Amino acid sequence: MKKSLKLAMTGSLLVGLLAGCGSNGETAGEKNTTSSGEEAAPVHLKATVLPDDLETFKTAYAEFSKENPNIEVEFETIPQKQYYEKLRMQLSSGNDIDLFGGNMDVFLDTGVLEPLDDSIKNAGVDVSGYGPLYDSLKVNGKVYGLPYRKSNWMLYYNKNLFDQAGVPYPSDDMTWNEFRDLAKKMTKGEGVDKIYGAFLQPWAQTWYMQGVQTGASIIDKDLSTFKAGLQFRLDMEKDGSMMGWAEQITTSAHYNSAFQKGNVAMNLIGDWHVAQLRQAEAEKKINFDWDVVPVPHPDGVAVNTSLATPVSLMVNSKSKHKEEAFKVIEFMSGAKGAKQFAAKGFLTGYMNDDIRKTYIGDGSLKPKNIHYFVEQKEYPEYPLLPGVKNILVQSIYMQEGELALTGAETVDQAIDKIGERVASEWAEKYANDYKAGK
Incomplete structure (x- = not known):
């Protein structure tokens, strides 16, 4: 999915060279030595990360290099729209990438992911900070x-529009019908x-x-639970209280520009929108007040229940420096790295x-x-298994959902067709070889 600031970031940035070297060529502070007392030779690592995350990795790396002066990391990035396709090609062609970031499930079928269980155990990593996300x-x-x-997802709202209408702000405990x-x-x-009451991006996730x-999963055999969400979106479009799918597509409407325009009262989207709105405020592109409340919930579901999609760091199984690569991952995804990302407004996987x-x-x-954002009960948006994102989310659910929203299929027909396609296009290929969870 989803979901990133589209920064035109290309090429590579070398973000650390032997941190702490003085004019005499010696490393400042304690030297990293081998078991025989000799100074360890520098190890050069190559990392590819998402463009939105590059600057924060640079900041965090400056701290990492103080503790690990012999590990030099060259960070590269790829434009967002090409990121996963290009990175998969680079990894499969034997590119000397040691570690990389992104949605883990995209790479599971490539054979390039190194299992980290032994490294986590040997390093004594405290995984409790990841909460239930770790087992997922x-x-x-x-x-x-x-x-x-x-x-994670949240409901953003334009306070000025509510003030002008004399309507109370959205509650932090709203059902979908409310x-x-x-x-x-x-x-x-x-x-x-x-003035639209709401904007829902034309993604399958919004229904x-x-x-x-x-607690249902989009790979379940019984998908009847998902009928209500698809029917709900269709009903809201009929209400005229949100821009219809067809108009969104023909006008290339986008949640960020639509909300910033100032004529959308409520915007359902993920945590990354915080950074987008803060940037717009800094550039004086918006002049209205805004805030967030939890995503509406179905009847009987706890308040502030949301979807979570982890963005991970992984080690290339073909790397010649797996031990050093894991040290980078341990730092960046642990408490020290998380603090750097949190300071930049990112919702972190590790929390204390x-x-x-x-x-x-x-x-x-x-x-x-x-x-x-940090008080949510989370369910994985989808199981982190091969093909779920590109086959189910970006193809089957999107295509059949669109047929229902355009009237080419009924909601029942769309859900039934999704179930058939999940079985024939995904389950037959992956379900017997991969199992999610504990």
Whole structure:
């Protein structure tokens, strides 16, 4: 999915060379030595990370190099739209990448992921800081990556529009039906001046999340739980309280630009939108007040239940320096690296009280209620198994959902067709060889 600031970042950046060297060529501080007392030779690692994360990795690496002066890391990135396809090609062609970041499931079928269980055990990594996210990372009982950040969903709202309408702000405990009623109440006007009560990006996640919030999985054999979410989106479009799918596609509407325009009351999207809005404020592109509340929930589901998608660091199984590569992963995804990412506004995979305080900040930046992000009950958006994202999320669920939203299929037909396609296009290929969870 989802979900990143589209920075035009290409090429590579070397972000550390023998940190702490003085004019006499000696390393400042304690020297890293071998068991025989000799100074360890520098080890050069190559890492590829997502463009949105590159600058934070640079900052965190400056701290890492103080503790590991013999490990030099060259960070590279690839433009977001080409990232996974190009990185998969580079890894399969034997490119000398030692470690890399992204959604772990994209690489499981490549054979390039190094199991990290022994490294985690030998290093005594405290995995409790990852919470339930850690077990969701396991595939066939093994861990192939550690999450340095994650993406959770939240409901953003334009406080000015609610003030102008004299309508109370969204509650932190809304059911989906209450959300729909509020969206209808906030919708007014026509044409280019219309105020929409809500905006839901034309992604399958915006309707299947209602099923996931109940604990269901998009690979379940019984997908009846997901009918309500698809029917709900269709009903909201009929209400006119949100821009319809067809109009979103023909006008290339996007959640970020749509919300920043100032005519959308509520915007359902992930945590990365915080950074986008803060940047827009810094550049004086928006002049309205905004905040967040938890995503609406189905009846009977706990308040502030959301979806979580981990973004991990992984070791290339063909790397000649796996031990050193894991040290980078251990630092970046652990407490020290997480604090650096939290300070930049990223929701981190590892969490403790100190990191939580850093993420929430001193209250000088919006959103005022950012604390909701670190108080969520989380379900994995989808199982971290091969093909789930590209076959199910980006193909089957998207295509059949669109047929329902355009009236080419009924909701029942769409869900039934999804079930058939999940079995024939995904399960027959992967289900017998891969198992998620503990």
